[in-house]
């Protein structure tokens with residue numbers, strides 16, 4: 001199969017699995033779980049781009065996931081409350097008489113929807129300008145990302161009256177007029193999320209095969225060298241970082257109707273690390289690897305913590321370490337190994353390779 | 357004048373004076389060789405011209421001041437360099453390496469599309485540096501000499517008008533050296549070339565003019581014969597059994 005044909009076949013099979021097989025095979029509860037996993041997969045696609053192709057170990061994607069999630073949840077809470085009313089938790093904890101000014105625009109559905117993606121992208125742009133211009137990279141970048149995730153969660157917890165604090169924004173009932181308690185509508189949410197994932201995979205695929213994608217790999221492998229060719233690597237990295245943030249924001253926004261809640265515990269340090277673990281397990285530099293890894297890890301987490309809750313933490317640690325030591329290319333590299341053995345002439349896999 | 361003009365260039369690393377007031381004029385179209393013992397400051401001079409290390413003094417090319425600009429801005433003015441140890445993008449193919457080198461001026465739309473075919477300037481450079489046959493191989497699999505050529509090819513598509521080559525024939529076989537030497541002649545037709553080199557045999561055959569550096573200063577300058585006849589040069593450099 002030519003690489004082109006293989007890609008199209010890959011997308012076809014993915015679509016078939018997501019839109020036909022999964023809804024047929026899985027019951028409502030399992031499909032709801034899968035919808036949640038697919039949100040993580042969307043985040044993972046972005047991390048694959050930023051980390052796998054761009055070398056930026058984005059350990060703070062929870063921030064962008066959270067921004068998207070809160071933007072969506074704020075709108076849905078306002079819609080649930082009805083025009084002119086305050087969301088329930090505000091009157092409970094905050095003793096507020098009026099809506100805080102920064103909540104007001106989220107009553108507008110168009111604003112809220114745009115904000116779920118554009119707000120994280122804007123924040124990533126500003127952060128990225130500071131970080132990459134100053135040549136912060138490698139472990140320093142990862143640590144900084146972590147610190148941001150921690151700071152964001154702490155900030156949210158501290159503002160209980162306006163953000164719901166530790167509880168977050170919970171108990172979301174409707175989604176643009178659709179009742180989320182109705183299983184039919186929950187299936188619809190699943191299909192929306194599956195479509196979003198497919199679109200993000202397509203976007204990542206186009207970015208990776210484009211000239212920009214080649215340049216990004218060049219920057220990852222020899223950041224200083226590209227300067228002598230007239231490029232500013234800060235800008236090259238910025239694009240991938242901002243796109244990844246947008247994907248995380250979209251995922252956060254879709255997570256809210258799928259799960260009915262967004263809270264600091266879902267976006268802080270630990271979830272940020274879990275996003276990356278999925279990507280490492282799946283294979284960070286491949287297209288489908290991060291998404292598959294994210295789904296696999298999230299599924300394993302549910303399955304394992306249903307049975308032995310305490311074991312998950314250790315298992316997670318292993319998951320992080322094992323692929324890095326024994327399988328740096330992740331699950332995706334297993335497929336490639338097999339492919340290389342079967343193909344007589346390997347078809348220029350440079351872009352699919354993983355840095356060791 | 358056009359060409360490269362360096363005046364009173366000084367570079368200090370933590371108190372260590374690596375370049376101590378270097379003056380250098382390389383007229384357009386010249387093939388200038390820079391020689392000098394290890395640690396003379398040859399690489400440091402290229403580093404300073406290309407903006408990699410901080411320097412004081414004056415560096416001009418085609419009427420533009422270079423000092424104080426960022427590395428990528430200097431590159432955009434048409435100054436290209438290679439590195440003492442070949443620096444190519446190992447995971448990318450030869451073609452991808454060249455395509456990237458050709459691309460800083462590309463617009464966003466063209467960056468977001470996949471490359472179709474071989475851009476004409478890239479095809480030409482592949483021919484010139486004799487890498488057409490391996491264009492789809494990852495650059496990391498190339499032989500050492502081929503990597504050096506790839507770097508030179510990258511300068512060609514980058515459309516650099518000043519080429520700064522840091523020991524381009526180091527580690528090359530005899531035939532590869534000859535090919536590289538001829539390449540220098542081709543390059544200099546519409547470009548200014550500055551080559552750092554240790555190989556005296558290579559220098560005698562392909563240099564038009566020579567600058568000898570020693571301890572961060574220019575020691576001597578002139579044609580190959582003039583430089584070789586200079587007793588100070590013989591003392592610090594050529595005297596070491598290289599004539």
Ligand SMILES: Nc1ncnc2c1ncn2[C@@H]1O[C@H](COP(=O)(O)OP(=O)(O)OP(=O)(O)O)[C@@H](O)[C@H]1O
Pocket residue numbers: 369372374392393394395396397398399400401440
């Ligand atoms: N980044 C740096 N920090 C400190 N000292 C440096 C640095 N770069 C170079 N030097 C010193 O400056 C001096 C000149 O080095 P340079 O690399 O320019 O020499 P060179 O003429 O290119 O030598 P060679 O022929 O070995 O390549 C050397 O003594 C070197 O140790």
Ligand SMILES: [Mg+2]
Pocket residue numbers: 398399400440522
């Ligand atoms: Mg040197």
